[in-house]
Amino acid sequence: MLMNANPLLGCKMPAMSLHVSSLVLLPLLVLSQLLVLPPPTTLAAGHQPHLSKPILARLDKDPSTSLYTISIGAPLVVDLAGPLVWSTTCLPAHRTIPCRSSVCTVANRGGPDACARTRSGDQLLPAGAGSSCVCTARPYNPVTGQCGVSDVTAVPLSANATDGRNPLFPVSFSAFGACAPAGLLASLPAGAAGVAGLSRQPLSLPSQVGSALKVAKEFALCLPSGGGSGAAIFGGGPFQLLAAPPVELAAGLRADPVPLVRNPMNGAYYLPVTGVAVNLARVPLPRGALALDTRRGAGGVALSTVAPYATLRPDVYRPLRAAFDAATSGIPRAAPVAPFEMCYQASALSVTRLGFAVANIDLMLAGGRNWTLPGGSSLVQVNDQTVCFAFLEMGLSGTAAAPGSPAVILGGFQLEDHLLLFDLDKGTLGFSGPLAGIRTGCSNFNFTMGSSF
Numbered sequence: 001m002l003m004n005a006n007p008l009l010g011c012k013m014p015a016m017s018l019h020v021s022s023l024v025l026l027p028l029l030v031l032s033q034l035l036v037l038p039p040p041t042t043l044a045a046g047h048q049p050h051l052s053k054p055i056l057a058r059l060d061k062d063p064s065t066s067l068y069t070i071s072i073g074a075p076l077v078v079d080l081a082g083p084l085v086w087s088t089t090c091l092p093a094h095r096t097i098p099c100r101s102s103v104c105t106v107a108n109r110g111g112p113d114a115c116a117r118t119r120s121g122d123q124l125l126p127a128g129a130g131s132s133c134v135c136t137a138r139p140y141n142p143v144t145g146q147c148g149v150s151d152v153t154a155v156p157l158s159a160n161a162t163d164g165r166n167p168l169f170p171v172s173f174s175a176f177g178a179c180a181p182a183g184l185l186a187s188l189p190a191g192a193a194g195v196a197g198l199s200r201q202p203l204s205l206p207s208q209v210g211s212a213l214k215v216a217k218e219f220a221l222c223l224p225s226g227g228g229s230g231a232a233i234f235g236g237g238p239f240q241l242l243a244a245p246p247v248e249l250a251a252g253l254r255a256d257p258v259p260l261v262r263n264p265m266n267g268a269y270y271l272p273v274t275g276v277a278v279n280l281a282r283v284p285l286p287r288g289a290l291a292l293d294t295r296r297g298a299g300g301v302a303l304s305t306v307a308p309y310a311t312l313r314p315d316v317y318r319p320l321r322a323a324f325d326a327a328t329s330g331i332p333r334a335a336p337v338a339p340f341e342m343c344y345q346a347s348a349l350s351v352t353r354l355g356f357a358v359a360n361i362d363l364m365l366a367g368g369r370n371w372t373l374p375g376g377s378s379l380v381q382v383n384d385q386t387v388c389f390a391f392l393e394m395g396l397s398g399t400a401a402a403p404g405s406p407a408v409i410l411g412g413f414q415l416e417d418h419l420l421l422f423d424l425d426k427g428t429l430g431f432s433g434p435l436a437g438i439r440t441g442c443s444n445f446n447f448t449m450g451s452s453f
């Protein structure tokens with residue numbers, strides 16, 4: 001569900017002979033060079049009047065898969081940890097990219113472990129194929145873990161420029177992406193045409209929007225909880241939500257971000273969590289349980305838009321569940337509803353602006369701040385009578401505790417109706433906390449066309 005390694009693949013590389021130690025050293029050098037390389041001019045944005053405005057895209061939650069799609073030309077599934085953009089909408093006669101190009105080199109870095117494992121026997125092009133060799137990449141389905149091998153091309157994308165309050169005017173541009181076979185769409189929402197990776201890697205959507213449109217490598221993500229579109233803004237600027245009165249949130253988040261933890265093995269975003277508390281009491285966890293092992297790329301607390309709920313390694317899940325169980329011992333229980341293990345009678349819980357009134361869970365961050373999960377982020381209503389603890393144990397209910405997986409994955413349910421501001425250059429995250437606390441939500445962006453004058 002979250003990639004755990006960073007294999008170097010592709011036609012220039014004798015990939016099978018590379019060892020993990022060399023994978024760790026190479027990316028930093030090449031990535032930093034690539035981040036400043038604009039795409040070839042023929043592939044850059046068309047003749048737009050204001051190339052330096054941020055762009056806005058709608059985000060929608062698919063009720064049957066709990067995945068989020070972004071409308072950026074075609075609807076693409078949002079994979080916060082994904083390295084690439086891929087789409088099944090390429091024309092048969094799409095333009096290809098030479099494999100001896102810097103774009104091709106990075107296109108083949110940063111894929112998940114699963115892709116590396118399917119590598120043998122595929123058609124990596126022979127070394128020495130020269131300028132006629134065509135760049136391929138490995139688009140990855142973050143739900144099924146399936147990989148494909150397909151051409152890299154310039155995928156046409158479109159969005160609206162924005163002042164952070166309204167869409168202003170349409171903008172077309174292109175991004176390097178993989179042309180995936182339709183079969184790779186298995187388990188994704190009906191109507192989705194591919195995946196948009198939003199990681200800090202050079203061919204992710206925010207990195208490419210930054211270079212193609214000459215805007216900041218920063219994006220604001222506001223995932224809707226359903227029943228209305230959320231919004232993403234790429235390229236900086238304000239982010240305003242309707243409330244009484246409307247509230248601009250980006251400046252405050254930008255002024256007070258937390259540094260993210262870098263995993264050299266992938267481009268995912270990790271929070272610097274030092275401990276977990278329930279009802280202000282620290283949960284006893286094994287020593288180092290939350291640490292990211294940068295040598296193996298394992299552990300840590302990662303953010304994911306493809307895991308529907310927080311998913312925890314058993315050594316973290318069990319103490320947390322026990323602490324929450326104890327802190328809610330006075331609340332009548334209900335029979336568990338899969339995939340959840342601990343459920344309550346909805347009628348026994350009172351509701352506040354921040355959801356069901358229960359003990360808070362604090363993720364204690366380095367630097368002294370907390371990411372606080374009130375009832376709205378820790379309990380999910382599964383039917384009229386039942387509310388469940390919205391955390392899953394890795395390894396159960398189809399969630400693999402693969403070697404190299406994070407210790408904690410904060411999933412979509414925990415991220416919804418929070419504004420998250422990722423700065424790729426600084427490696428920081430600004431976060432709002434639950435927007436319900438300020439009486440707004442992610443579906444309160446004003447998508448009415450505004451005026452740029």
Ligand SMILES: *[C@@H]1O[C@H](CO)[C@@H](O)[C@H](O)[C@H]1NC(C)=O
Nearest residue numbers: 158159160167170447448449
């Ligand atoms: C721009 O915004 C308008 C109004 O919300 C919408 O109808 C249109 O589809 C958007 N265009 C693009 C390219 O996203």
Ligand SMILES: *[C@@H]1O[C@H](CO)[C@@H](O)[C@H](O)[C@H]1NC(C)=O
Nearest residue numbers: 277280281362364368369370
């Ligand atoms: C963070 O959470 C811990 C544990 O609940 C609590 O003791 C501490 O006061 C909180 N810090 C802030 C700044 O809220």
Ligand SMILES: *[C@@H]1O[C@H](CO)[C@@H](O)[C@H](O)[C@H]1NC(C)=O
Nearest residue numbers: 166242446447448449450451
């Ligand atoms: C949404 O934006 C439009 C254009 O700026 C504005 O006229 C309208 O009043 C806004 N809607 C609300 C509810 O503020």
